[in-house]
Structure formats: C-alpha cells, structure tokens
Amino acid sequence: MIRLQNVRCVVVCSYLLLVLGLSLPMLTLAKEQSFTDAMETSLVVSSEVAVDKDEVQKSEILVIPEIEIDLPMQSKLTGIARIRADADKSIDPDDQTDVELRELYLQTDIGRSLWTLGKQQVVWGKADGLKVLDVVNPRDFREFILDDFDNARIPLWMVNAEIPIEDVTLQLLWIPDQTYHKFASTKGLYAFRSSTLVPTVPADVVVDLQNPTEPDHRFGDADWGFRLSSFWKGWDLSANYLYHYSDTPVLFRELSTTPTGVKATMTPRYERSHLIGGTFSNAFGDLTLRGELGYSTDRYISTNDATDSDGIVKNNELAYVMGLDWYGFSDSLVSLQFFQTRLSQNKKQMIRDGLDSTLTLLLKRVFLNDTLSSEILWLHNIDMGDGLLRPKVSYDLNDEIQLWLGVDVFYGDDDGLFGQFTERDRFVSGIEISL
Amino acid sequence: MNHSIKPIIFQTILFTVMSSSLSVVMASSLPSGDEISQHINARNDGVQVSRTLTMELIDRRGKTRVRETQGFRKYFGNEKRTVIHYLKPRNVKGTAFLTYDYPEANRDDDQWLYLPALRKVRRISASDRGDYFLGTDFTYEDIKKENKVSIDDYRRETLREEMLDGFRSYVVESIPVNDKTAKELGYSKVLQWVDADIWIVRKSKFWDIQGNLLKTTNIKDIRQIQGIWTVHRMEVVNHKTSHKTNFTFSNVNYETEVSDDSFTERSLRRGL
Numbered sequence: 001m002i003r004l005q006n007v008r009c010v011v012v013c014s015y016l017l018l019v020l021g022l023s024l025p026m027l028t029l030a031k032e033q034s035f036t037d038a039m040e041t042s043l044v045v046s047s048e049v050a051v052d053k054d055e056v057q058k059s060e061i062l063v064i065p066e067i068e069i070d071l072p073m074q075s076k077l078t079g080i081a082r083i084r085a086d087a088d089k090s091i092d093p094d095d096q097t098d099v100e101l102r103e104l105y106l107q108t109d110i111g112r113s114l115w116t117l118g119k120q121q122v123v124w125g126k127a128d129g130l131k132v133l134d135v136v137n138p139r140d141f142r143e144f145i146l147d148d149f150d151n152a153r154i155p156l157w158m159v160n161a162e163i164p165i166e167d168v169t170l171q172l173l174w175i176p177d178q179t180y181h182k183f184a185s186t187k188g189l190y191a192f193r194s195s196t197l198v199p200t201v202p203a204d205v206v207v208d209l210q211n212p213t214e215p216d217h218r219f220g221d222a223d224w225g226f227r228l229s230s231f232w233k234g235w236d237l238s239a240n241y242l243y244h245y246s247d248t249p250v251l252f253r254e255l256s257t258t259p260t261g262v263k264a265t266m267t268p269r270y271e272r273s274h275l276i277g278g279t280f281s282n283a284f285g286d287l288t289l290r291g292e293l294g295y296s297t298d299r300y301i302s303t304n305d306a307t308d309s310d311g312i313v314k315n316n317e318l319a320y321v322m323g324l325d326w327y328g329f330s331d332s333l334v335s336l337q338f339f340q341t342r343l344s345q346n347k348k349q350m351i352r353d354g355l356d357s358t359l360t361l362l363l364k365r366v367f368l369n370d371t372l373s374s375e376i377l378w379l380h381n382i383d384m385g386d387g388l389l390r391p392k393v394s395y396d397l398n399d400e401i402q403l404w405l406g407v408d409v410f411y412g413d414d415d416g417l418f419g420q421f422t423e424r425d426r427f428v429s430g431i432e433i434s435l
Numbered sequence: 436m437n438h439s440i441k442p443i444i445f446q447t448i449l450f451t452v453m454s455s456s457l458s459v460v461m462a463s464s465l466p467s468g469d470e471i472s473q474h475i476n477a478r479n480d481g482v483q484v485s486r487t488l489t490m491e492l493i494d495r496r497g498k499t500r501v502r503e504t505q506g507f508r509k510y511f512g513n514e515k516r517t518v519i520h521y522l523k524p525r526n527v528k529g530t531a532f533l534t535y536d537y538p539e540a541n542r543d544d545d546q547w548l549y550l551p552a553l554r555k556v557r558r559i560s561a562s563d564r565g566d567y568f569l570g571t572d573f574t575y576e577d578i579k580k581e582n583k584v585s586i587d588d589y590r591r592e593t594l595r596e597e598m599l600d601g602f603r604s605y606v607v608e609s610i611p612v613n614d615k616t617a618k619e620l621g622y623s624k625v626l627q628w629v630d631a632d633i634w635i636v637r638k639s640k641f642w643d644i645q646g647n648l649l650k651t652t653n654i655k656d657i658r659q660i661q662g663i664w665t666v667h668r669m670e671v672v673n674h675k676t677s678h679k680t681n682f683t684f685s686n687v688n689y690e691t692e693v694s695d696d697s698f699t700e701r702s703l704r705r706g707l
Contacts, residue, residue, distance in 0.1 A: 112696055121554055287560065327563040330563070369571070399526055434524065
C-alpha cells in the first residue's frame with residue numbers, strides 16, 4: 001500500500017511537472033501581454049448547513065480558488081483548488097476536512113484539434129444525474145448523491161484530445177490515474193447499508209475485510225477510450241467506447257473453517273470492463289428528446305449464495321436512459337427521464353435484481369429575470385418503490401451572492417438505494433459568494 | 436341656425452374626404468411593410484463578425500447586474516450561426532449559447548446551451564423563442580435576429596413617415612400571422628421605427644398577447660465599422676416589470692476571420 005502511494009505520488013508529481021513544464025515556456029513567450037493581464041483569478045466561498053430531525057448533519061464551508069492564465073499559441077492553463085471543512089462529524093467523522101488540488105490542466109490548440117492535459121473532469125452522456133456513460137471520472141459518495149455533480153465528481157489526470165475529422169469529432173482519452181469512487185466510511189451518515197448493495201453473511205460467520213487490491217501498473221492499467229460525435233440532420237449523435245476499471249470494487253469472498261467457526265475473507269478488487277455505447281438528442285417543437293445507451297462487460301454482482309465459490313456472479317450489463325424535456329411554458333422546464341439497467345444473468349441470491357428501473361422528474365421555473373429559481377427533482381425506483389424528493393429555491397441577491405433553501409426527503413424500503421436513508425431527511429440552507 | 440350649421444358640416448365632410456384621400460396618396464407613396472422588411476434584411480451586416488457585448492440588467496429598484504460576453508456570427512450561405520460566450524462575472528462565466536438559424540421557414544433552428552455547472556452541452560428547444568434570454572429583456576428571437584426581422588412571422592403595414600430623433604423613419608406595424616406564432620413570439624403587435632436611409636430599426640414597441648404594452652426598445656449609437664452600419668447600443672424597458680436591459684457592443688470587427696470551428700459543441704465546452 002505504501003509502495004503504491006509512493007508510485008502514485010511520483011507519477012502525479014511527474015505529470016504536474018509535465019503540465020507546468022509545457023506551460024512555462026509559453027509563459028516566457030507572452031511578451032506582448034503582461035502577466036497580470038493574462039491572468040484571471042476568482043474565489044468562491046460557500047457554506048451549507050443541513051439539519052435533520054435529530055441533529056445537524058453538516059455545517060460545511062467550501063473555499064474554491066481558481067486561476068486561469070492565457071498563454072500564447074491559443075493555450076490556457078487552469079488551476080482549481082478546494083478547501084473543505086465540516087464543523088460537524090455526522091456526514092463522515094473520518095473525513096471532516098480536506099485540501100485538494102481539484103483541477104490543473106493545460107488546454108492548447110494544435111491545428112484544429114484541442115488538447116487538454118492534466119487533472120480534469122470529462123463528462124460524457126446526455127442524462128441528468130443518471131450514470132450510463134458519464135463514468136470517465138469517479139464520484140465521491142461521501143454525501144450519497146446529494147452533493148452537486150461538479151463537487152462530487154473526482155477529477156483525474158489524463159490526456160484528452162479532441163480532433164475534428166470532416167464533420168466528426170474524435171475524442172481520445174488516456175487516463176493513467178487509478179483513482180476510484182470514494183464511499184462514506186461505515187461510521188458516516190450516508191454509508192451504504194442496503195442489502196441490495198452490500199452482501200450479507202450469517203451472524204455466526206466471522207468477516208475479515210481485506211484492503212482493496214488496486215491496479216498498480218500506471219501505464220498498463222491506464223483507462224483509455226474514445227468518442228466519435230457529430231451533428232447529422234438535426235441530431236446530435238455520439239458513439240463511445242471506454243476500456244476502464246470499474247470504479248466500484250468487486251467483493252471477492254473466500255469461506256474457510258477456523259477453530260472458532262466459519263470465516264469469510266472479503267477481498268475488494270477492481271476489475272476491468274469494456275463499455276460501449278452512444279448518445280442522441282434532437283429538438284421537436286417544444287420537446288427535446290435525448291438518450292444514451294451503454295453496454296458494459298464484466299460486471300460482477302455479489303451473491304449471498306454460500307455455495308458459490310467466490311461470492312460473485314459475472315455479468316454483462318445493458319443500461320439506458322430516455323429523456324424528454326418540455327419547454328411549453330415560459331421560463332420553465334419539465335424534464336422526465338426513464339433509466340433502466342439489465343443484467344445478463346439473474347441468478348437467485350444475487351444481491352440486486354437483474355432488472356432495475358428508475359424514473360426522474362424535474363420541474364423547474366425561473367422568475368424575476370432569472371434571479372429566482374425554483375425546482376423540484378423527484379427520483380423514484382420503480383422496482384423497489386423507494387425514492388428521493390428534492391424541492392429547492394435559490395435566489396441571486398446579486399452577481400456575487402446566491403442563497404438557497406431546500407429539503408431532501410427519502411422514502412421507501414430500507415433495502416432500496418434511496419430507502420436506506422429514510423432517517424436522513426433534511427432541511428438545507430446555503431450561501432455562495434463569488435469573487 | 437340651420438343655415439349656419441350646413442356649411443360647417445359640408446366643410447367638415449369635405450376636409451375629412453380630402454384628408455383621407457391625402458393619407459391614401461401619402462400611404463401609397465410609402466414603401467410597403469414587406470418592402471421595408473426586405474430592405475432591413477438585405478442590409479449588409481458582414482459575412483462574419485466578432486464583438487464584445489456588455490449586458491446591463493437593471494431591476495425596478497436600480498440594482499444592476501453586468502455581464503461581459505464575446506460573440507461571433509458567421510453566414511454559411513444563407514444559414515446564420517451565432518455563438519455567445521459569457522466571460523464575466525464569475526457566476527455565469529463559461530456559459531455559452533449557440534444557434535443555427537436556417538433560411539427555410541418550415542425548419543426549426545437548432546440551439547445549444549453550455550452550462551459550466553453541469554459541464555454539459557444541452558440541446559434546447561427553439562420553439563420557446565419568446566422566452567427571455569438568460570435574464571435579459573430580449574427574447575431568444577430578438578437575440579437571434581440581431582436587428583433584422585422575420586419575414587414569415589408577421590403581416591406588416593407602413594403607417595406613416597415621421598422624424599425620430601432627427602432621422603427620417605418609416606413607422607411599420609407588424610401583426611403575427613396567427614395566434615400560434617403570436618404565442619411563440621410573445622407579442623400580439625410590434626411597432627417599429629425604421630431608418631429610411633440606412634434601414635435599421637431605431638425604435639420598437641411591443642405589445643403582449645393580451646394587447647398590453649410590454650416593452651420598448653431604443654437603438655442608439657449607430658456607426659459605420661469597416662463600411663458596415665453597426666448598432667452599438669440597445670436599450671430595452673419592460674413596462675410590466677420595470678426591468679431594463681442595456682446592450683453595448685464594442686470591439687466590433689467584420690474583417691478578422693472567424694473559424695468555422697467556433698460554431699461547434701466543442702467550442703462551447705472549450706470556452707474562450
């Protein structure tokens with residue numbers, strides 16, 4: 001583990017030096033523009049307080065400084081850091097503060113192609129909040145899915161090239177960064193407890209949870225992929241491929257008999273997967289139709305079957321989202337999405353069903369020249385009958401200050417993705433100051 | 436008594452008939468509404484343009500929000516493509532709007548909006564052209580048309596010729612061709628003062644669907660840039676909300692090449 005961290009540190013530092021190394025000669029070339037003219041800085045300070053019926057869930061402050069430096073040859077260097085401090089221990093007592101270099105990338109045009117080198121976020125797909133193809137970057141589940149996407153997505157070091165070829169744009173990704181989803185610790189409020197997510201063992205079985213086995217070949221284990229996108233007869237189309245390590249570890253189980261009883265040794269291991277898919281979108285009058293589809297190989301689902309040799313069932317998974325956005329009323333959006341996943345095998349005692357369907361509905365309206373915004377987001381799992389309701393109102397006091405109030409209400413069975421958090425309903429208020 | 440009234444009535448009728456005839460003669464000497472529209476749309480606005488647009492959004496209490504944007508427009512044959520990138524302030528920086536405006540009347544435009552918070556380009560419906568553009572008092576249609584007019588959406592009539600701020604102008608009344616179009620545009624009537632020499636709309640008044648005066652637009656600071664008459668200032672007042680929007684154009688350049696790649700989804704995400 002220590003060796004792995006050292007390797008990671010060396011590689012990240014090398015990459016950092018590479019990005020800065022590429023940037024510095026450009027900086028020296030910027031003779032016609034003073035450094036201060038070429039540099040733009042900003043600072044966002046936000047604070048959010050969440051309270052449930054028993055306690056304060058979080059009292060968090062985020063400080064996000066950002067710097068952008070224009071460089072010659074149509075290049076730009078961007079750096080974004082984030083300091084997070086939560087005065088409350090409830091969300092995750094082991095993760096109350098962090099200081100992080102969120103993004104650092106050099107963006108440069110080479111001919112007609114655009115190269116982005118460094119730590120960055122790449123968003124694929126057309127769905128809002130539902131992950132089919134938007135899996136290039138892992139996600140921080142510290143606060144389940146309640147944190148905003150930009151904050152929750154974990155940026156990765158990568159090479160990202162977008163190359164136009166006639167009417168098609170080819171995007172190539174090479175990601176030598178083995179960072180995966182981050183889950184709330186078992187002491188955290190939003191630790192996954194649902195039996196559809198975490199395998200269960202009989203009470204008399206001793207569980208020995210090993211440290212995750214992570215890929216350790218920086219280059220050999222790099223993720224890579226491509227996207228071909230085009231605009232054709234009114235349709236936005238893309239074809240996507242990603243060869244990657246799935247960001248959720250597979251819990252391999254080994255049962256053994258010890259003098260004190262049966263022991264289950266659980267070894268989390270990251271596994272490779274091929275993801276192939278595509279997206280589309282088009283507008284028809286007041287309606288916008290959008291969708292995405294992805295087929296993933298080598299998806300491993302845990303099973304509670306004690307006779308299974310390793311406690312997992314190898315699967316392939318088809319996932320798709322169909323979305324309709326309706327703009328029929330002024331300054332309003334009604335957005336409906338249907339999301340479904342299908343596993344190739346549906347063996348008994350697999351912890352999740354072979355078919356899983358979710359509906360989402362977003363109602364949004366802006367008032368007062370876009371300074372006041374109200375929305376209700378509803379996510380409902382059709383199979384489990386559980387869901388999440390998120391009404392929110394936000395107001396721009398001016399260009400620098402935004403205020404918001406919201407409620408997060410979970411409902412449904414404890415075994416559901418959302419239902420497991422029915423005791424976590426909360427009231428949220430926040431303020432963001434942009435400078 | 437009767438004797439004295441009769442000549443007055445006769446004179447009044449004669450005056451009315453003569454006035455009406457004179458009006459008919461004058462009106463018939465004016466260019467028709469459609470001819471004026473064609474002149475407006477035929478006005479040279481360059482094959483391409485790049486410019487800085489500063490938006491001032493002022494609410495009824497005088498609280499002002501300022502946005503700085505960089506815009507590009509280019510004709511691809513008769514198809515017009517426009518992109519606007521938001522540069523300041525921080526809370527809207529990176530937002531970008533792209534539109535493909537097709538010449539065919541029966542073909543909807545294509546529009547995309549990039550929202551940096553989502554890091555995603557979103558396809559948006561072009562039929563909500565009467566919606567207000569990102570908090571301003573201009574509609575998406577106003578933004579797209581850039582002081583030109585939609586020939587097919589309105590029936591037009593030239594009402595009169597009059598001087599406006601010292602400029603000879605034709606006053607043209609435009610009524611949407613049907614209720615559906617009126618609802619899409621958000622207007623039941625538009626009155627425009629069109630400069631008779633350079634064919635630029637100098638002032639517009641808009642009535643909402645219920646027939647109430649909705650907003651007034653004043654176009655100011657019209658100057659030639661590289662030989663092309665160019666609007667540098669647009670002021671609009673929404674009479675219902677008392678909200679105002681001022682657009683100021685600067686760094687207008689028709690000669691610097693604007694790359695075709697500026698009008699792609701990729702360029703929206705890349706920003707400036």
